[in-house]
Amino acid sequence: MIEQSVRVARVADIAPGTATVITPEVSGHPTPIALFHTADGFHAVDDTCTHLGASLARSKVVDGEVDCWLHHGRFCLRTGExxxxxARNPLQVFPVEVRDDEVWLVPGRG
Ligand code: FES
Structure with a gap:
C-alpha cells in the first residue's frame, strides 16, 4: 500500500501498450511495481508474479489481464485476481491517477 501520493512517471514516458517497473526508490513501496499503459488507462500491480517471481512488466496484456511471459499465468489488472x-495467488493492486501529464500512485485500497 502506498502511504502518500507519489509521482512515478510522465504519461509520455510509457507508450500505450507498454509497461515499466517502478522501483522502491521511486514509489516508497518495498517491492517493485509494474505500471501498464493500456487502452483503458494506467494500471499498477505488483511486478513480481506470485507463481515463480517473473517480472510482469515484461508481459503482454490481453483483455485486461496480464499474461505472465514465463508460464502464462494470468492476472486481472483491475483487481489483481x-x-x-x-497463477493462483492474487497480485496487490495500486490505485493510479493521471494528473495533467503525470502518473501518480495514490493511497487507497490495494
Ligand atoms: S512465473 Fe508467472 S506464471 Fe510462472
Missing part, C-alpha cells in the same frame, strides 16, 4: 493457471 489470479485468473489462469499456474
Amino acid at each position: 489470479a485468473t489462469y493457471y499456474p
